[in-house]
Amino acid sequence: MASILVLGGTSWLGGAVAARALALGHDVTCLARGESGQVPRGARLVRMDRTDPTAYAALPARDSWDLVVDLARQPGHVRGAVAALAGRSAHWAFVSSCSVYARHDEPGADESAALLPALVSDEAAPEQYGEGKVACEQAVLAARAGAALIARSGLIVGGGDPSDRFGYWPGRFAQAAQDGGAVLVPNHPDQSVQWVDVVDLARWLVTAGLSGTTGVHNAVGSAAPLEHVLDTAARVAGFSGEVVRADAETLGRMQVQEFMGPRSLPLWLRDPEWRAFMDRSGSAAAGAGLTSRPLEDTMADSLAWERTLGTARKRSKAGLDRGDELAVIESLAAQGLSIPD
Template structure:
């Protein structure tokens, strides 16, 4: 049994990390405000606001940790945690993001690619997410040198995902199969799409951390063509209706945004500067044991989650509402 501290543990990925560790028989503590939900059964919740660096002192008094997993996105949180607890942890994992990279137009780029400048502020605005994560990485590296695992996750998908970035498609095809209407899709089907399933990532974070894996790792699966993703989503949903392919220019002229946010078409990236955002090398993590489930299982899981949420709901994270999609289709025709 290992002593595992999850800095988080009540949100999506953090909760999965804590659950994986509990199911493996480890002694798990989660330090969080507790606002995102309960910790997994079998884990202990220590309530604390990480804006106050004093919250770590109590955990320091509990002795050494075999593994600390930090999911911080605020540089202040990452600095305070590793400065206070870093010396009492045998292994340290920071979950970072591929958003730390300065360029996204280099197909197959690995962990040696250029990074964004680290944010100097304590907290990152939404548009500074990459710079904030780069600052979190810098804080951990400064405190522990090479003795930490920094996991640069790609697009995280699976049950529990409320971003709509991947789940939009199985949800939309399911809705169209029910109402008999067409589905708007990008005409370009060859662009790469890349992801990591939340449960695959959580298991690897715990196992690799306890195994002593260190260094920088892109936690991404193999890149596959967008068309393969769309075809699989349609098949899982039982959709056999009409597709309305649209060129990049047509979508942009209709006011459709790329990838995420309001009025967007998820997974669609037309900007050449972002053409390889979902096409990075995950070879290093693969060598260290990260595994990826088949696309059909990923889509089936996302489809089941969409069913729970309701495919006809108003989209908040990404995607087009059904009425909005129909309006775009009419305009294109």
């Protein structure tokens, strides 16, 4: 039984990491404010704010941890953690992001691609997410003399996903299967989509972390065409109705946005500078043991989560409200702008 400290553990991925470690029989402690939810049953919660300089003194007394898993986005939190714990842990895993890269137009780029400049301050604003993660990585690698696992995650998906980006599609196809209406999709079938299932990522962070895997890895699965992803979503949702396609120019005129946010079609990317945002090399992580569940299983988990939330709910994080979508489809038909399937 290993001793594992999760810096987080009450939010989505952190909870999945803690749950996986518990399922393997390990002793799990989570240090978090506890505002995002509960830790999995069996884990120990140390309720602390990581901006408090005494936060780590509240942890259970022990000489060392077998593994520390940190999911922070704020450089100050990471700098404080490594200052307090880097010398008291056998292994360290930090969850970073592929948002650290300076360019997203190079399909298949690996971990050697150029990075954004590291943020100097301790606190990253939302628009400084990538720069903040670079600073976090640097703090971990410096404190651990390079002996750490840096997992640059791609789009994390599956049950519990708070972003709505992946789950929108099985949820919308399921809703359309019930109401009998059409579904609007971007006419960009060959665009690459890349993801990592939260179940796979959590499992890998625990097993690779405990085994002593170090180095920087793009924690992503293989890229697939957007059309394949949407076809899978429709099949899992039991949808066999009409699909209405529209090109990027037409969607732009209809003020339908790309990728995420209000009035968007999730996962779709029209900007050529971002065409490889979901198309990076994951060979290093695969070589280190990261595996991918079948897409059908990931979609099924995403659909179950969507149904828990309510597929007819208002969409603010990503996607179109159903009524808005049907109005766009009607307008496209009236103007003769939809593309035959």
